[in-house]
Amino acid sequence: MTGKFITFEGGEGTGKSTQARLLASHLEQSGMQVVLTREPGGAPGAEVIRDLLVNGEPDRWSPMAEALLFNAARVEHWRQCIEPALKSGTHVVCDRFADSTMAYQGYVGGLTREAMAQLHWLALGDARPDLTLILDMPAEAGLERAANRREGENRFELKGEAFHAKLREAFLDIARRESNRCVVIDAARAMDQVHSEVLTAVHTRLGI
Ligand SMILES: Nc1ncnc2c1ncn2[C@@H]1O[C@H](COP(=O)(O)OP(=O)(O)O)[C@@H](O)[C@H]1O
Numbered sequence: 001m002t003g004k005f006i007t008f009e010g011g012e013g014t015g016k017s018t019q020a021r022l023l024a025s026h027l028e029q030s031g032m033q034v035v036l037t038r039e040p041g042g043a044p045g046a047e048v049i050r051d052l053l054v055n056g057e058p059d060r061w062s063p064m065a066e067a068l069l070f071n072a073a074r075v076e077h078w079r080q081c082i083e084p085a086l087k088s089g090t091h092v093v094c095d096r097f098a099d100s101t102m103a104y105q106g107y108v109g110g111l112t113r114e115a116m117a118q119l120h121w122l123a124l125g126d127a128r129p130d131l132t133l134i135l136d137m138p139a140e141a142g143l144e145r146a147a148n149r150r151e152g153e154n155r156f157e158l159k160g161e162a163f164h165a166k167l168r169e170a171f172l173d174i175a176r177r178e179s180n181r182c183v184v185i186d187a188a189r190a191m192d193q194v195h196s197e198v199l200t201a202v203h204t205r206l207g208i
């Protein structure tokens, strides 16, 4: 049996890393094999690219250069980490994936959905998550959470309010277009409430 591929998406500070961790521990405690991973990163070459993407000036890259870098990292991550795990029957929980590239560089960066879809096709073919949990909350509240979290790796957090408001709409539009794959979760609530909604979605959609 192949494993299930579950991704968390949403804006900064919406709780993706927190919820990915909670879900992975829950599945593990239920006796399943699980890999918890994140983007950009999750493979040696992809971690090197991560440094180029998450640090430095907010306008360091054009949207297309950024989209190419994310896809380059994603190819390594997919081939070296995600695909082998799924094939061996291990579930993969991933903190951000291709929808983030579609939202940040596509919808907000001004590249077309078609261009992003073509890049994805070249990089990964028809590989996509079995389930995507989109954590949704007002952008300012998420940024406040993110600001309290830690220093560093904050290049995208620095992009300004309009950017983050558009980002929220982008993720909601992706969820509307791909409602078979995506579930929107109200992320403004307490961590354990969000976690229990995540578990319900995983159980309902994937039967695990
Ligand atoms: N439901 C929640 N309510 C309050 N604070 C939260 C909640 N979920 C996460 N946090 C806190 O908000 C900050 C950002 O969460 P994180 O999981 O890192 O978000 P993301 O990975 O989406 O940027 C962290 O300090 C985390 O502990």
Ligand SMILES: [Mg+2]
Residues within 6 Å of the ligand: 016, 017, 018, 095
């Ligand atoms: Mg995070």
